[in-house]
Amino acid sequence: MTVTPSSQIDAVIDSFRVKDGVFAVGMHERGVTLYNQQVRAHNLVWALSELEQTGVRPLGRIAVIGGGAAGLTATAALLACMPVGSSVTLFEKEWDLCPVQQGCDGRWLHPSLYAWPEWGSRAPSASLPILNWSEGRASDVARALLDGFSKYINERTESRFKALVGVHHLQINATRKEISFIGTNVVMTGPYFKQGDSEGGTEKFDTIILAAGFGWERVNDYNTSSYWRNEQIAQPNLTVDRSRYLVSGFGDGALVDVSRLTIERFRQDTILYELFGDKLEKTEEELRRGIAKAGPNLLGYFTRIEAKLLEEAKVSMRGRLRKDTAVTLHVSGTDEKAPKDLRDVFGPGSSVLNRLLTYLLYRCGAISISRRPLGEAISSAHIAHEHVLCRHGCDTKRHLQLIFSDYDKVKLAFADMEDKQAQHPTRYWAPGYFPVC
Numbered sequence: 018m019t020v021t022p023s024s025q026i027d028a029v030i031d032s033f034r035v036k037d038g039v040f041a042v043g044m045h046e047r048g049v050t051l052y053n054q055q056v057r058a059h060n061l062v063w064a065l066s067e068l069e070q071t072g073v074r075p076l077g078r079i080a081v082i083g084g085g086a087a088g089l090t091a092t093a094a095l096l097a098c099m100p101v102g103s104s105v106t107l108f109e110k111e112w113d114l115c116p117v118q119q120g121c122d123g124r125w126l127h128p129s130l131y132a133w134p135e136w137g138s139r140a141p142s143a144s145l146p147i148l149n150w151s152e153g154r155a156s157d158v159a160r161a162l163l164d165g166f167s168k169y170i171n172e173r174t175e176s177r178f179k180a181l182v183g184v185h186h187l188q189i190n191a192t193r194k195e196i197s198f199i200g201t202n203v204v205m206t207g208p209y210f211k212q213g214d215s216e217g218g219t220e221k222f223d224t225i226i227l228a229a230g231f232g233w234e235r236v237n238d239y240n241t242s243s244y245w246r247n248e249q250i251a252q253p254n255l256t257v258d259r260s261r262y263l264v265s266g267f268g269d270g271a272l273v274d275v276s277r278l279t280i281e282r283f284r285q286d287t288i289l290y291e292l293f294g295d296k297l298e299k300t301e302e303e304l305r306r307g308i309a310k311a312g313p314n315l316l317g318y319f320t321r322i323e324a325k326l327l328e329e330a331k332v333s334m335r336g337r338l339r340k341d342t343a344v345t346l347h348v349s350g351t352d353e354k355a356p357k358d359l360r361d362v363f364g365p366g367s368s369v370l371n372r373l374l375t376y377l378l379y380r381c382g383a384i385s386i387s388r389r390p391l392g393e394a395i396s397s398a399h400i401a402h403e404h405v406l407c408r409h410g411c412d413t414k415r416h417l418q419l420i421f422s423d424y425d426k427v428k429l430a431f432a433d434m435e436d437k438q439a440q441h442p443t444r445y446w447a448p449g450y451f452p453v454c
């Protein structure tokens with residue numbers, strides 16, 4: 018049996034702790050992916066279970082806020098590990114579990130492609146003990162998570178599990194470890210559930226796990242749908258016209274949409290194989306070495322390696338450009354931290370893969386870049402409002418202010434989390450730690 022040093026458990030607990038007994042999963046971490054959020058959920062439950070088993074801190078009555086990938090993984094892991102006498106209540110704001118990715122047929126989810134070109138980053142399976150899944154459409158991944166989750170509600174656990182959906186009122190008082198809520202109980206029958214009674218109240222918990230995501234994406238005047246809602250931008254225009262689009266932003270959401278709008282028959286799962294063919298592994302090896310030395314901004318590095326490593330991919334990309342769209346990447350964003358320059362797009366704010374694709378598109382002259390204020394950029398390029406896609410990230414601070422009734426008491430802890438970025442998506446639990454259902 019492996020014995021984990023208590024200092025490591027304490028460090029993990031500290032990285033999630035908002036206040037005594039109140040923990041948050043990844044809300045202020047950068048480079049957030051569904052897989053990373055699940056690993057964080059495993060880590061937190063592992064550390065809490067270790068404290069329970071060594072008598073340091075009982076889990077007691079547990080609340081999990083948020084029924085997305087992180088909340089479902091944490092809840093399932095708790096159901097698998099928690100001792101008799103503990104119970105878990107799951108609160109979900111929407112009317113179904115995993116509502117963000119459900120039904121999303123147009124976006125591809127891969128467990129680790131965002132870490133590309135790291136070793137093993139193309140492996141299709143998440144290989145997680147709790148709620149495992151493999152790459153696929155976001156809707157398929159949501160289904161795998163929900164199917165997996167239902168297996169944890171069984172004869173052993175059902176009397177100690179309660180879930181409420183449609184929780185449109187929820188407030189945490191972190192100081193008192195109390196949750197005020199109004200929601201509707203559900204009765205799980207396999208992956209689906211029946212609606213039970215609605216109820217409201219204020220209840221005390223011993224352990225509160227906040228897994229409520231990052232808040233809705235920032236609203237804008239152009240009604241851009243959330244990233245996970247189905248849209249048609251990757252499909253060819255069925256008119257003879259060439260459509261103009263503007264994508265505003267500089268993170269992964271924006272860069273993926275630029276690829277969908279500019280690369281013909283673009284698929285996130287095949288693009289690397291199509292661009293690099295049988296040179297993919299060798300290219301990855303060189304990229305791994307080069308990126309380690311290149312520093313956070315990759316524009317200079319890509320320029321240096323272009324002739325040797327990227328030339329064939331560039332030629333291949335040139336043959337793949339969509340003829341039915343004209344795309345402007347608006348890099349000025351809306352806040353002061355936003356890039357003012359093309360170079361800034363290649364900073365550490367997005368994955369290497371998305372930066373590389375954007376670099377190739379830029380070198381093929383496939384995108385225009387605008388640094389003007391948003392309104393001016395749209396009108397000067399004659400872009401219809403329905404063709405403006407604003408990907409300006411989520412307003413997490415506002416989200417947290419609405420959740421905590423004593424936000425002033427927890428805001429420093431959240432600022433610290435944002436500063437330290439300490440919830441590493443490294444697996445701390447030993448293989449076999451979580452019983453598989």
Ligand SMILES: Cc1cc2nc3c(=O)[nH]c(=O)nc-3n(C[C@H](O)[C@H](O)[C@H](O)COP(=O)(O)OP(=O)(O)OC[C@H]3O[C@@H](n4cnc5c(N)ncnc54)[C@H](O)[C@@H]3O)c2cc1C
Pocket residue numbers: 042043049050051052054082083084085086087088108109110111114115116117125126127184187228229230231232234244269270408410411420
């Ligand atoms: C633009 C964009 C692009 C992205 N692209 C990718 C990608 O390509 N690949 C990838 O792996 N990840 C991507 N992500 C991240 C991905 O969306 C998350 O990692 C994933 O959804 C899992 O996170 P989660 O469970 O922590 O949060 P969420 O999925 O947001 O789930 C949180 C849940 O909490 C609920 N909730 C919120 N507030 C409350 C409340 N007050 N009370 C009760 N319930 C509440 C929500 O309804 C939701 O169901 C992207 C995110 C964005 C914004």
